[in-house]
Amino acid sequence: MADKASTASVVCDLARQFYELGWVTGTGGGICIREGEHVIVAPSGVQKERMTPDQMFTLSIDGSVVARPADPSLRPSECTSLFMAAIRLRGAGAVIHSHSIHAVIATLLFDREFDISELEMIKGIEGMNYHDRLVVPIIENTSRECDLAASLEAAIVAYPRTQAVLVRRHGFYAWGRDWVQAKTQAECYDYLFRAATEMRRLGVPTVALKGVNDASLSNRPAEPFGRR
């Protein structure tokens, strides 16, 4: 239980930090952290920068509620089924959902895939190097958050090396083996989404015509992904 209490505190600390970054304003966005066979999930629709550890839910990996906060008005985050997709399909130890405006703008400038190469921050993403082409699939948004689960799962399967999925006009999901890597990768992705927007604004291509490591293309699906 000490571990769960500590993990619940980390969720609250990170949420405050993400609020400062503009990722979870308006009660949007969220985070979950796996703790053994359980997942600590924040409640839905609360001010993310003011959460306390006693407001957290403990879920099992299949999504059932193991322990819930005393306040009966709280429900688990609407992102829960999406969080579980990354945990189940990738063994993620933590998943972050951000409403970063940089991500949203990036999804307006790219079609089915966001891609960028030759920026140092690419190296912060698992398995990627400076000359690789980093590809992030973009899925279409839906009216209800839970309806995103199917297309998020499809994107995770179609892009076996991606550590994040963009949701058009909405934000992004990123994960990692533990909360430290999930946060590191989310920060790198967000930086890259912002850099790409600046590059487009200045007329600089985000992927150089030459010099891209083709081997990295193996992280793209054999067939076109998604349909708009």
Next chain:
Amino acid sequence: MADKASTASVVCDLARQFYELGWVTGTGGGICIREGEHVIVAPSGVQKERMTPDQMFTLSIDGSVVARPADPSLRPSECTSLFMAAIRLRGAGAVIHSHSIHAVIATLLFDREFDISELEMIKGIEGMNYHDRLVVPIIENTSRECDLAASLEAAIVAYPRTQAVLVRRHGFYAWGRDWVQAKTQAECYDYLFRAATEMRRLGVPTVALKGVNDASLSNRPAEPFGRR
């Protein structure tokens, strides 16, 4: 009285947070919170990030002063009559007034109405969904803050579903059933004003030509609102 003391502390906490967001610099902007039959209102013309609970005014809903701070130089916020309009006409539990530069720039790019559709943050506004067209009326600014009351009330009546009113070259007013919803909605509106400005800059329309939920148009008045 314990409740009023606590509410006064929340007003001060929120004001500090809004200062960090750039909403209340230069002593501008403000917030009020309803507490039963009373409204806790900050003083006019003070540094919003340095207010203390003992500087707050307690007003009745009709605007008369129930209790005032010891410092005789303090007067209630100039926004008071505007705050009361949202409380009286909408039953608001809290009203926020922001000088956000994103809101001001948005009022330079839109005519009588700000509108946007298909951004996830729209869902943070009461009764709105992702495919709805979110409309925010824009009223013209006046030399004196109190002279805004009539046109603010007219906009609230003409747009029965709106949770905010933009004031051209000035900022916006947003409210909610309690301070939590008022803050959540103000953060969502501000995000949307910023996103719309970025979209215009990049040549992306803020309302898609197709796919907008026409039912949402019912939150627009039958006849054109306002005159410039």
Next chain:
Amino acid sequence: MADKASTASVVCDLARQFYELGWVTGTGGGICIREGEHVIVAPSGVQKERMTPDQMFTLSIDGSVVARPADPSLRPSECTSLFMAAIRLRGAGAVIHSHSIHAVIATLLFDREFDISELEMIKGIEGMNYHDRLVVPIIENTSRECDLAASLEAAIVAYPRTQAVLVRRHGFYAWGRDWVQAKTQAECYDYLFRAATEMRRLGVPTVALKGVNDASLSNRPAEPFGRR
């Protein structure tokens, strides 16, 4: 002495706040506050967000040192003669010098005068109303900060109602009857410099062709000011 200790603390608090605003990075910028017949001035070339009250200088209005910090390596701010100009010519109770990038960019977009009308934040400046045209003289920068004093004084004399002077490619000086008004006005000016830059970028004129209160033009000098 209690008052001077308290004033020295305010200088340090404000400097930390201005660092957060990006006004005094790289040891640039500064602030002084008058305390009766004395002026509390920060040292030159130190990290403004890490200053302590015991590092402050106490000067008389004529600029002579009344009390100095124990650390012999410290010298009074290079802005001192400029601070004293606003104190002497305008009776300022506090003067703020900011290296705000918004101010610097504004001086690249305007010639001898910055001007803007019909923005709510104009009302934060002493004697100005919403429909007035706010004019801020721009003086040319010099190699040494102290060499700015003559042209700053000339601008203060030529624009008897201005509460600030822009320095091209450098930043701005703003003042007020006390530190609260100086800070309020500096925040309003900075907001307006940023807004004007955004307006120029979007092709929106900063001064409307009609509707400007001509009476406000009386704060401009009878003859053209400055020469480039």
Next chain:
Amino acid sequence: MADKASTASVVCDLARQFYELGWVTGTGGGICIREGEHVIVAPSGVQKERMTPDQMFTLSIDGSVVARPADPSLRPSECTSLFMAAIRLRGAGAVIHSHSIHAVIATLLFDREFDISELEMIKGIEGMNYHDRLVVPIIENTSRECDLAASLEAAIVAYPRTQAVLVRRHGFYAWGRDWVQAKTQAECYDYLFRAATEMRRLGVPTVALKGVNDASLSNRPAEPFGRR
């Protein structure tokens, strides 16, 4: 040892501050401070805003490890050989490595050299005055951070007066005689990189055609530097 403990604390404090500035997100960037014959270096790949003094490495100037943290998973920063280049060739007392997005964008807008003149913040750089042309060499990025050492050293030798080197699509290295000057200079450089990007966006040249102090050109190498 008291000094080393204190220096380790300064490294952690600065890293938190640099995180707020956006310089070291995603575990990127870093800092080292010289303490006599030793250099205090942060570990590689950790969250820079959460470091504690007991995680620091103590190295000798030749790069060998004098003392290491108890945690066996920690390795010294990958920047170490680059830090040592500035310490060895310039006698730097501290070196800062930033992933600032302003620096990265600047390297997309300039070819082999970044240059700017007539901005007040230029005066924050050792030996530079307002009318001087500040030149910062830009080296090409490499897949591995350690492979940058040779070209960084070449740039330091070729530009004997520079206090910083830009790394294309990566960030910058800046240094100083002690950590205070290193931080001051890094803040000034970052401000200038941002200002230059804004100037380019607005069509304002970063170096005036006339009025540049030619004497300052002596800090450029006799022969063209680098090859792309």
